[in-house]
Amino acid sequence: MATANRSKSVARLEARVSPKIKALWQKAADLEGRTLTDFVIASVQAAACEVIEQHQTLKLSVEDSEAFVDALLNPPNPNAALKAAASRYKEIMRV
Structure with missing residues (x-):
């Protein structure tokens, strides 16, 4: 048992x-x-x-972690290629 x-x-x-x-x-x-x-x-x-x-x-240096946080808090404006990709995604996914 x-x-x-x-x-x-x-x-x-x-x-x-x-x-x-x-x-x-x-x-x-x-x-x-x-x-x-x-x-x-x-x-x-x-x-x-x-x-x-x-x-x-993921281990980052202080400099890299600051750059990462800055990119999250202050993202760049989307460029034309990103906008086109988002449009294609919405069409395919029917969003």
Whole structure:
């Protein structure tokens, strides 16, 4: 019964790695006082969070952030090409 309950809250992941890679991971886990499973989970979790942050976060210099805010607060007037594109969009979308 415990297995049935556990399967609902825990997903299983398996990976095949070379003995050399497993030994490397095991050594790192031992140095941190963790089990291999805990080490792998923590490492993958940290890497996943970092990748997601890199792809979802925009970091600007002070100068660039000021230029961005200025463009938002004081947008330029639309040029002829933008007006034409807006008209085409309205026609296509029947807005």
